[in-house]
Amino acid sequence: MLHIEGLTAEVDGKPILQGIDLQVPTGEVHAIMGPNGSGKSTLSYVLAGRDGYEVTGGIATLDGRDILAMEPEERAAAGVFLAFQYPVELPGVGNAMFLRTALNAVRRGRGESDLDAMQFLKLARERMKALSMPEDMLKRGVNVGFSGGEKKRNEILQMALLQPAFAILDETDSGLDIDALKIVADGVNAMRGPGFSALVITHYQRLLDYIVPDRVHVLMGGRIVKSGGPELAQELEAQGYGAVQAAA
Amino acid sequence: MTAAQTGAAGFLARYEGLKDHLPGARKPWLNALRADAAAHFAARGFPTRRVEQWKYTDLAPVAQAAFAEPLTSVGGSVRLPAANSPHRAVFVDGRFRLDLSTLDGLPFRVRGLAQDLAEAEPHLGALAKPEAEPLAALNTMLFEDGVFLELPEGVDGGLLELVSVAVDPGRPFAFHPRHLVRLGAGARLTLIETATGAGTCLHNPVFEIDVAEGAMLTHGRMLQEAATVFHLSTIYARIAAGATYDNFTVAAGPRLTRNEIHAALVGPHAACHMNGAQMAADGQHVDTTTSLDHAAPDCASRQTYKTVLTGRARGVFQGKIHVHRVAQRTDGYQMNQALLLSEEAEIDSKPQLEIYADDVKCSHGATVGALDADSLFYLRSRGIPGDQARAMLVEAFLHEAVETVTDETLKGALTRVLDAWWERQGVAA
Numbered sequence: 315m316l317h318i319e320g321l322t323a324e325v326d327g328k329p330i331l332q333g334i335d336l337q338v339p340t341g342e343v344h345a346i347m348g349p350n351g352s353g354k355s356t357l358s359y360v361l362a363g364r365d366g367y368e369v370t371g372g373i374a375t376l377d378g379r380d381i382l383a384m385e386p387e388e389r390a391a392a393g394v395f396l397a398f399q400y401p402v403e404l405p406g407v408g409n410a411m412f413l414r415t416a417l418n419a420v421r422r423g424r425g426e427s428d429l430d431a432m433q434f435l436k437l438a439r440e441r442m443k444a445l446s447m448p449e450d451m452l453k454r455g456v457n458v459g460f461s462g463g464e465k466k467r468n469e470i471l472q473m474a475l476l477q478p479a480f481a482i483l484d485e486t487d488s489g490l491d492i493d494a495l496k497i498v499a500d501g502v503n504a505m506r507g508p509g510f511s512a513l514v515i516t517h518y519q520r521l522l523d524y525i526v527p528d529r530v531h532v533l534m535g536g537r538i539v540k541s542g543g544p545e546l547a548q549e550l551e552a553q554g555y556g557a558v559q560a561a562a
Numbered sequence: 563m564t565a566a567q568t569g570a571a572g573f574l575a576r577y578e579g580l581k582d583h584l585p586g587a588r589k590p591w592l593n594a595l596r597a598d599a600a601a602h603f604a605a606r607g608f609p610t611r612r613v614e615q616w617k618y619t620d621l622a623p624v625a626q627a628a629f630a631e632p633l634t635s636v637g638g639s640v641r642l643p644a645a646n647s648p649h650r651a652v653f654v655d656g657r658f659r660l661d662l663s664t665l666d667g668l669p670f671r672v673r674g675l676a677q678d679l680a681e682a683e684p685h686l687g688a689l690a691k692p693e694a695e696p697l698a699a700l701n702t703m704l705f706e707d708g709v710f711l712e713l714p715e716g717v718d719g720g721l722l723e724l725v726s727v728a729v730d731p732g733r734p735f736a737f738h739p740r741h742l743v744r745l746g747a748g749a750r751l752t753l754i755e756t757a758t759g760a761g762t763c764l765h766n767p768v769f770e771i772d773v774a775e776g777a778m779l780t781h782g783r784m785l786q787e788a789a790t791v792f793h794l795s796t797i798y799a800r801i802a803a804g805a806t807y808d809n810f811t812v813a814a815g816p817r818l819t820r821n822e823i824h825a826a827l828v829g830p831h832a833a834c835h836m837n838g839a840q841m842a843a844d845g846q847h848v849d850t851t852t853s854l855d856h857a858a859p860d861c862a863s864r865q866t867y868k869t870v871l872t873g874r875a876r877g878v879f880q881g882k883i884h885v886h887r888v889a890q891r892t893d894g895y896q897m898n899q900a901l902l903l904s905e906e907a908e909i910d911s912k913p914q915l916e917i918y919a920d921d922v923k924c925s926h927g928a929t930v931g932a933l934d935a936d937s938l939f940y941l942r943s944r945g946i947p948g949d950q951a952r953a954m955l956v957e958a959f960l961h962e963a964v965e966t967v968t969d970e971t972l973k974g975a976l977t978r979v980l981d982a983w984w985e986r987q988g989v990a991a
Contacts, residue, residue, distance in 0.1 A: 362943050365935060390945030402940040406958030406965075415954070416944035423945060455958075472944060 321372035332536035348533035362396040391423025393479030397469040404456035462489035470501035487521035499524030519551040569625035570607035585676040599692040599702035618878040618910040629736035647723040656737030675708040689798035701768040705740035719751035728759025736764035745777035771799040783811040803829025811838035814983040827861040844873025856889040869900040871907035882914040896926040
């Protein structure tokens with residue numbers, strides 16, 4: 315279970331998160347919605363441990379472990395995964411080598427043995443098939459020359475391989491057409507189960523038609539201002555964030 | 563006993579003392595060539611940083627040392643680097659060693675220049691410019707040997723490795739090999755050069771490379787001498803119509819490396835590729851200086867150089883492209899990228915385009931920076947530890963440099979040198 319309490323953070327000395335309280339019980343998928351600049355991406359970077367995002371107060375634990383004290387790679391080994399809004403291109407780093415290195419690093423963190431090249435390929439091919447990814451994406455540089463949709467699928471592939479306990483999907487729906495959106499949503503839904511929880515960050519309700527959340531939270535001005543069931547997403551779509559702000 | 567003379571004076575004194583004993587000393591044409599070069603060297607000496615082409619590379623440590631000639635006929639055992647080809651021409655301290663070379667079955671002749679100066683006469687000095695480059699003057703004045711390769715028309719020479727080993731005699735020494743490489747029309751050759759050596763040593767080779775119509779020379783260079791060695795090489799290449807000269811140089815070792823290339827595209831549809839990776843750690847200096855003459859229409863040139871610096875290393879890239887008035891439809895590209903892995907490392911980068919034709923496609927670019935923070939975070943967020951993530955990104959940067967190399971043997975050899983360098987940095991850090 316992810317437990318966040320009174321979390322405040324700043325970027326370049328500017329306060330962005332102003333006291334986040336949030337619980338995502340194991341097995342549940344929660345959505346965070348909010349207008350631009352509300353702190354959605356900051357929250358995801360703070361949880362993943364990006365440099366330049368300074369935590370000034372509060373706590374964040376995953377299954378009781380303080381993730382804010384960990385290096386980014388330790389968080390990954392502890393089960394945190396961030397699907398990036400803008401996945402980075404890594405020319406010269408082969409996708410297969412990258413995926414296998416990441417998988418084995420996380421497996422080592424969990425006390426599991428490394429997968430050899432053959433075992434890895436078998437697993438990767440299986441997962442890629444489920445995401446309708448052409449096999450040559452393994453041979454290319456990480457995200458190099460990938461379309462927007464391919465980059466997002468590559469993120470979901472990484473999640474499917476690393477099998478995190480808690481995933482943050484940062485606007486994974488942006489730039490996706492409806493077919494790609496369904497494939498990505500299927501990928502996330504396939505992960506759902508008693509050992510997995512996720513935070514789905516999105517502007518739009520559209521993604522939540524395919525990944526139906528257990529709870530929806532509205533983030534505005536660096537705080538969770540409203541929480542509710544999946545119907546809250548529809549409300550927001552119909553009335554906009556202004557109505558929530560007025561009520562809050 | 564007087565102190566040994568240093569710098570230019572020291573070399574000029576050596577020339578005066580040796581000139582009647584140098585190879586070809588009884589050939590008037592060669593004596594004239596050497597005397598002329600000596601006059602140029604006496605007039606200019608070692609270039610200082612006031613000279614534009616040497617603004618960023620200081621030869622004072624070379625000029626201040628008192629170098630002797632290497633001892634003749636080292637008969638003892640010589641440790642050769644691992645072979646990259648079954649065919650190797652081996653030079654020890656700049657002298658051809660037939661006994662250490664394996665040349666059987668090559669479809670062309672490999673000679674030591676000193677043995678065949680008569681045949682070299684029309685070619686020796688045909689391309690080098692001792693009046694413009696003091697190091698070429700120094701080389702011309704004092705060279706004793708070098709490789710002399712001539713591929714007849716249409717011959718596919720396959721792969722030949724040129725091995726240069728410098729054996730530390732325990733005192734500063736210098737050698738100035740002169741290499742002549744000539745490909746007849748339509749000939750092909752892959753020449754892989756491996757330079758190793760130790761001791762306080764100046765290795766000052768000059769290449770005169772002539773690639774005739776439709777011929778293709780792939781020239782891979784791996785400069786891996788010890789961090790006490792000064793490696794100053796000057797290459798002159800003349801590329802005829804439809805011919806290709808493809809140079810890839812890795813500098814990963816010497817205290818000071820200057821990789822200076824002057825290439826001229828002199829016939830239509832000629833091509834020149836000059837690529838490389840230069841790496842330096844604390845106290846080392848790497849310099850790639852290229853000068854490319856587009857002197858004929860419809861020629862293409864590609865240059866991509868990568869520099870990786872750690873500690874207080876210094877790097878230099880100077881690339882000049884001169885497109886002559888006649889060189890219409892020139893297609894030129896130059897890119898140089900530097901990765902600085904410490905706050906103290908420094909790179910000077912100077913692209914220079916002079917274009918006198920009007921129908922030309924010419925572009926250049928330069929990037930300098932530390933490892934990309936976003937890339938590093940991306941890798942670490944996937945569980946890859948920081949050190950391993952940094953190593954992956956440096957390797958990727960270096961491997962990208964060799965992506966353009968099509969010869970698989972050469973590519974493999976270059977990649978091993980790059981990886982070995984990076985591994986040594988890991989051990990040092």
